[in-house]
Amino acid sequence: MSPQQPVRAALASLLIVLPAFFAAAVAADAPIVGREAPDFALRAAHGPNVRLSEHRGEVIVVSFWGSRCSTCAAQLQALDRSYTIFRSAGLEILGVNVDDDQRRAAEAAGGYSLQFPILLDPQKGVSRDYRVDNLPMTVLIDRDGRVRYVHRDFSKPGETLYLQELRGLLNE
């Protein structure tokens, strides 16, 4: 959607005769919390392609995981539980797998029998946009499309906090 076209991409495409002299607007290294969640479209392990912005109006949880990360399995199950409970209140969960090998990713996903879509980011473009520096990493996005909370790793107290934050976002 045009107004949200990343300015950076637009700048990169300028090819006029006078040499391109626009400073590549490098995104500041500020944390993404409080900022607009970078939009993306990814293929799903099973099912149709998914675009983040089509879910505006819902509370979205984007969780980055890999098939080799040990705590990811437990975390995905926890997410699945919260999905069952809160789905009807407007929750959408997107699991983004970052494995290089897409087939392995799809197999791993199949093994967990999760109810929410698993998306594949083998090029890791989306992971870069979201500055994923740890797996699992879970991003909570509010109904306005803004990143509100980020969880790195998974633990019991972490899960409690996550549920609390989720309720807050759903009630907004």
Added chain:
Amino acid sequence: MRLLQSLALCLSLTTLAALHAVRAAPEDPDKLPVTRIRDLHYGDVLFYVYQDESFEAITRLNAYEHWKLLPDHQAEAQLLLGGLYLSLGLHNEAGRRFEALLTPDIPAGVRNRAWFYLGKVWYARGYLDQAEHALRQIGGRLIPSLEAERQLLLANILMRQGKFAAAGEQLAAWQGPADWTVYARFNLGVALVRQGRLAEAAPYLNTAGTIETASQEMLALRDRANLALGFAYLQANQPAEAKTALERVRLNGPYSSKALLGTGWAESALGKFQDALTPWLELRGRSLLDSAVQESYLAVPYAYARLSANAQAADEYEKALSSFDAERTQLDASIERVRGGGMLDALLGADKDRYRGWFWQLTSVPQAPESRYLYTVLAGHDFQEGLKNYRDLSFLSGTLDRWSGSMDAFENMIDARNRAYAQRVPRADALLATNEPDEMLRHHAELASRLDEVSHDADFAALGSPEERAQWAKLQRLEADLAAAPHDAANDALRERLRLVKGVLYFRMSGSFKEREWEQRKNLRALQAAVREAQSRWVRLSDARKLVTGDTGAFEARLADLHRRIASLQMRLAAASSEQNAYLERLAIAELNSQKERIETYQVQARFALATIYDRISNEARPAKDAASGAAPATQHSPAPAGEAPP
């Protein structure tokens, strides 16, 4: 962007928010004659419309119009724009667009649609006569879904104008889809009931109340029809008919409480108090939140009293009083909390300060103590409208925030561009001013014609190597010198020698002439290519130079203006948001207060009834004593009523 997100909320709990409903159809331009898309940009707008992204669609449509990119879709664009504005709740804008389409040069199909939407606009603003007029301008039929909506709209307008007969006739003549006509019949029936014309209303409500359907929506409507009919009969003292209608209401549906209450009253009106107890006791076991249940707390002891079970009646009244007391206390507490802004805090959670608080579409009410009281108000028209506004304001604010973010990038761009231009444009200009290619061209022309001369004159010497030419020149000088010298043997010998040497040189040069000429021609061609290359680069440079409009000054001015407008609008959006918030709070408090009043009224009634019952009990006790003392018993058959009841 999901401005069109459907309001699927507890409509079942609607109370007296009397509204006419038009069964809303999306303002869907795929109902427009989908002609070939002749302007690509119009197709782009439709791409967003078909995804329900109305705001994006409006922005693009306006922008493309501004750039005049939609020459072949003028009329449709206006219609589409009007519809999009309508869906955003911007009636004035919508109206203006539609009115612009009412000229004779617009095709009839488009004009009809314009009239239709205009009718909706007027209706929404409460101008019934204009709305009717607009709808009647439509010649011929619209496409089925719009046609159905038109009929319903017209019927509603006529009802609101009190022209019930006309509405009835229109409904009779209308062969619309079943669902739509049921809505119309329901509305008409209810309108007539409110006018006290039950006899006329009954057939409509009966039809609506006996439809065969499986859809949830329709089932709910059927329940409502039966409920309305039932209560109307009760009021008209026709309890038997009331019972029939009320018994059609689903027991597990959202209206069952009221139906149970009404059924009880119907039985009671027929004198069957024992039978009345059945629905009332069932009701009494339900949550006290429901006003029907509250009334059952009084109705049950009333029935006992009528059955002369006075002790039981007294007991029940006592229970009712204490339940009501508890409830009142809770209500008071809730009111306090809402007044103190507590309601919003509970609903918004911790981020209230950081964020303009807003409600989204509430499909499940959050877990705050006062939530339970607010179901009714949350489902009401006013609250829903307020909520929608609140959401819209939040959305708009969000889009402006995004733009704000980009503004900095734009400024940087313009700065960088300015700086680069400051460096390069003067250089380019200087270069362009020198007119180099023309020079080169002339140079080339000169060389070419010179070479032509040489060829034509077979001027071998001209193409000699530097040494050869030097030698040739020297020989020619010697020749000239010798020409002047006297003729003697020495000079002649020299002349002869010279002639020989010159001959050899000439021979050599002529041998290489062709080759050299060829060489030179090649060089000339290369030069020509280079000149052409330079020329085209020149053209590109001067083109590019032309593109540098040099009015980034204009951009800067626009940017500054937009920045200012964003800031100003954000402020006003925030102000409107909090006003809307305050309004929603007032609604909530009003609702809580009215619930409190109702409970208080019931309490008053209960107390009076209780007093009467106690009297009766003690009177019954007296005959025993009087019998013992011989006095005549006084009898009373029913508790004296007291107090006014709020309708």
Added chain:
Amino acid sequence: MRKFFRTVVLLAGLAAAPYALAQAPAASAPSASAAAPADAPAAAASDTQSLDQSIQSLKSEAVDLNRDLFVLEEELLFPANTQVAVFLSMDVGDFFNLDSVSLKIDDHEVANYLYTPREVAALIKGGVQRLYLGNLKVGDHELTAFFNGKGPNDRDYKRGATIRFKKAIGAKYLELKINDRQRRLQPEFEIKDWE
């Protein structure tokens, strides 16, 4: 007395009577219907009205502002003289599930778009997507596009197309057309230059 009491309580019961006219059911665009006033016993009617009016005018202003911002952004980033826009349209008889399209201009990849079911539905209905917006120098260029997707019977399709075009001063529009004109149940790909 008896009657009175009963009536009194009955009327209280009628406080809950459902004499509300049928409200709009769950539907998409509620505004015209839901906004019908007059009967609505709004708490403070004039309050609502003036608040509503100011919100309407705010919305209207926001719409205008958004347009101006959109216009500025494009004029700044993609001035008309250098602009090139590539559009995508679908005209298929049987359903064709477009998965992705990639675009190269002069051998540089400039776009790679994944399509969701919602977008495909919009294309099939007749929407035209402005897939790519960029700037190009005056002169000759080459555009190459590939699409892939699933046709009826879940068959996979991959197609490509190339076009050479001249960029002059002024915006250039190219349209990628996916259609099954031949009705051979095979989607084809062509590129149209809107000169």
